[in-house]
Amino acid sequence: MEPLDPxxxxxxxxxxxxxxxxxxxxxxxxxxxxxxxAFMPVGTQGSIKALDHRRAQELGAQILLxxxxxxxxxxxxxxxxxxxxxxxxxxxxxxxxxxxxxYQIFSLQQLxxxxxxxxxxxxxxxxxxxxxxxxxxxxxxxVLGSDIMMVLDECPPYPAEHxxxxxxxxxxxxxxxxxxxxxRATGSRxxxxxxxxxxxxxxxxxxxxxxCLEELCQWDFDGFAIGGLSVxxxxxxxxxMVALSTELMPPERPRxxxxxxxxxxxxxxxxxxxxxxxxxxxxxxxxxxQLFTTRGKINIRNARWRFSDEPIDPAxxxxxxxxxxxxxxxxxxxxxxxxxxxxxxxxxxxxxHWLLATARRKIQDGSFRHWKxxxxxxxxxxxxxxx
Amino acid sequence: MEPLDPxxxxxxxxxxxxxxxxxxxxxxxxxxxxxxxAFMPVGTQGSIKALDHRRAQELGAQILLxxxxxxxxxxxxxxxxxxxxxxxxxxxxxxxxxxxxxYQIFSLQQLxxxxxxxxxxxxxxxxxxxxxxxxxxxxxxxVLGSDIMMVLDECPPYPAEHxxxxxxxxxxxxxxxxxxxxxRATGSRxxxxxxxxxxxxxxxxxxxxxxCLEELCQWDFDGFAIGGLSVxxxxxxxxxMVALSTELMPPERPRxxxxxxxxxxxxxxxxxxxxxxxxxxxxxxxxxxQLFTTRGKINIRNARWRFSDEPIDPAxxxxxxxxxxxxxxxxxxxxxxxxxxxxxxxxxxxxxHWLLATARRKIQDGSFRHWKxxxxxxxxxxxxxxx
Numbered sequence: 001m002e003p004l005d006p007x008x009x010x011x012x013x014x015x016x017x018x019x020x021x022x023x024x025x026x027x028x029x030x031x032x033x034x035x036x037x038a039f040m041p042v043g044t045q046g047s048i049k050a051l052d053h054r055r056a057q058e059l060g061a062q063i064l065l066x067x068x069x070x071x072x073x074x075x076x077x078x079x080x081x082x083x084x085x086x087x088x089x090x091x092x093x094x095x096x097x098x099x100x101x102x103y104q105i106f107s108l109q110q111l112x113x114x115x116x117x118x119x120x121x122x123x124x125x126x127x128x129x130x131x132x133x134x135x136x137x138x139x140x141x142x143v144l145g146s147d148i149m150m151v152l153d154e155c156p157p158y159p160a161e162h163x164x165x166x167x168x169x170x171x172x173x174x175x176x177x178x179x180x181x182x183x184r185a186t187g188s189r190x191x192x193x194x195x196x197x198x199x200x201x202x203x204x205x206x207x208x209x210x211x212c213l214e215e216l217c218q219w220d221f222d223g224f225a226i227g228g229l230s231v232x233x234x235x236x237x238x239x240x241m242v243a244l245s246t247e248l249m250p251p252e253r254p255r256x257x258x259x260x261x262x263x264x265x266x267x268x269x270x271x272x273x274x275x276x277x278x279x280x281x282x283x284x285x286x287x288x289x290q291l292f293t294t295r296g297k298i299n300i301r302n303a304r305w306r307f308s309d310e311p312i313d314p315a316x317x318x319x320x321x322x323x324x325x326x327x328x329x330x331x332x333x334x335x336x337x338x339x340x341x342x343x344x345x346x347x348x349x350x351x352x353h354w355l356l357a358t359a360r361r362k363i364q365d366g367s368f369r370h371w372k373x374x375x376x377x378x379x380x381x382x383x384x385x386x387x
Numbered sequence: 388m389e390p391l392d393p394x395x396x397x398x399x400x401x402x403x404x405x406x407x408x409x410x411x412x413x414x415x416x417x418x419x420x421x422x423x424x425a426f427m428p429v430g431t432q433g434s435i436k437a438l439d440h441r442r443a444q445e446l447g448a449q450i451l452l453x454x455x456x457x458x459x460x461x462x463x464x465x466x467x468x469x470x471x472x473x474x475x476x477x478x479x480x481x482x483x484x485x486x487x488x489x490y491q492i493f494s495l496q497q498l499x500x501x502x503x504x505x506x507x508x509x510x511x512x513x514x515x516x517x518x519x520x521x522x523x524x525x526x527x528x529x530v531l532g533s534d535i536m537m538v539l540d541e542c543p544p545y546p547a548e549h550x551x552x553x554x555x556x557x558x559x560x561x562x563x564x565x566x567x568x569x570x571r572a573t574g575s576r577x578x579x580x581x582x583x584x585x586x587x588x589x590x591x592x593x594x595x596x597x598x599c600l601e602e603l604c605q606w607d608f609d610g611f612a613i614g615g616l617s618v619x620x621x622x623x624x625x626x627x628m629v630a631l632s633t634e635l636m637p638p639e640r641p642r643x644x645x646x647x648x649x650x651x652x653x654x655x656x657x658x659x660x661x662x663x664x665x666x667x668x669x670x671x672x673x674x675x676x677q678l679f680t681t682r683g684k685i686n687i688r689n690a691r692w693r694f695s696d697e698p699i700d701p702a703x704x705x706x707x708x709x710x711x712x713x714x715x716x717x718x719x720x721x722x723x724x725x726x727x728x729x730x731x732x733x734x735x736x737x738x739x740h741w742l743l744a745t746a747r748r749k750i751q752d753g754s755f756r757h758w759k760x761x762x763x764x765x766x767x768x769x770x771x772x773x774x
Contacts, residue, residue, distance in 0.1 A: 337436065
């Protein structure tokens, strides 16, 4: 396990772009340093869908996202406690961020009651009744032993009435404060430091986002997240909220845009000063046969690839991307082979990690904004040609 | 590509057991040497189910089995020809054996007509009508470019009338002879040598097996296979047929027992002098949650493993077997994660390759029979304790 930075620092900005808010940073956790901007593969239930996390680490994953709500329901917190925390349960000894599950609970179809105290919900697995409070969610994440814990927040749907957004902001702020108190009142179970990030809500309302962030950022969270976006709002509205949020966030703390997004979304958010990302897009779309490449998106089931002996993406320094051909991968998809899902997932994550690592390098050499523009033009251009 | 053995040899026995017919050998192919006894993972459609063949190679797979019938139907022979053969299509540059598809065709539910000329069948994918002759199947495998080609044979079900077995032997022998003639009349497409193995049938009839093998083994095949077993007959009958077959086969040619089997089946057949094996058992059972280990079989879904932080099999020198815990793997199975299938497959194949490599070492040091007995006793014992 790597020691914390000797100066006790959590986050350090090591380079900023000369012509935009993009920054390259280092985020210290008890299980190692994360070079930001960084993409966190989604391992909701403790596993990246269709990819052994050993492989994800080889292709550049620095930090894994898991979900406290899902792991609480299955395998159950007693199992993970017995193992001595999530790192040992998974066999992943690099950093882990656990989402609280707020987003999942508020997306549940099952009966739930929200009160100031907390949220009552039914398990999506067996319908059993559960009650989460901000304090309980901190406690769960203490048992999980994640390096970065997220507070319980209320994530309203899109679109939502202004009054509903207002109420969600009020509750999210109240819960954030209680989470921070619970965090301070409790200690690590396993002898290493855990960080706590606050989450801002406010939908696409400039006024509510501003109000939420102005209050949230006064509190001493280790990092700040932008929640409640990428839930169906127009892309321009999302960009506006991200730009507003990063302006209001303290520059010396890491910034995390939750659940976003496409390569274009991520590069734009980096331009506005976001440091951390997670999204199911590269893994979910891989399983549907959509590949992200440096030449744009590829629908691998398309008949045009039948005879193609081109590799998926020779520009990437990853064996699967450089050697598996489009024709072979298409065959595996049409034949219904599980290996098709594995190879596509491995490639898409290799692409996402390449994208973030390249963005970081371009920030450091001062060419990020220029590179971003020409890269996005190039992949859009290829997409037009392929369609 | 490794050169052929300088003496033009295909197979060499390098050690024989002092107290049974087990032997350790080297099988030279255009894509490298196979150390026998060896297990061939099944990659029917050009992919091991749930495991990237790059991983299989890392854990000890020396030769991959694919199926000419399946690949002929999908992606179609034109695709593989365009790629320059199966090795390039798959990106697997070690030896490949292709089964002719006889077994698959004779298992088809769809309408088929068998004549002396060949077999008419309907595709299991789209119902289209196809006709295979022994000559056509050699031609297909010339295009596939497999290192070891198998003749088209007739595999009757179990149980079968004696007259049906007789007819199958007659046809299988006729087809074997025509296959050999077609093999001699054609050349390699890609400039390297391909081998051709004959297949013996005869069900569990001693007389028919003997008759079939006595004729088949007079012909100059590069190796000989025992077909038509592991189709439902009692284990003892299978062992009897294997013992009889290996006695009749020329000692200087490799012997392949098709579609077998459990660890016990394989070790017993090795004792009788078999060199090559393939079976879906390690991969199929992995996907059903059954693990083969040096401590016996494990049903990973069993509640007894819920809190187990034991690794799957610490006796194996493979990262997945040594580090993935039973409790974690059980969780992935119950949660329906694709990674569960991948990890279980990876472990089961690691176990099978360990089993065969260990058998080979024990043959070389003269202790095979003793080791086999005590190993099987141990895994049977543990199975009793677990049940």
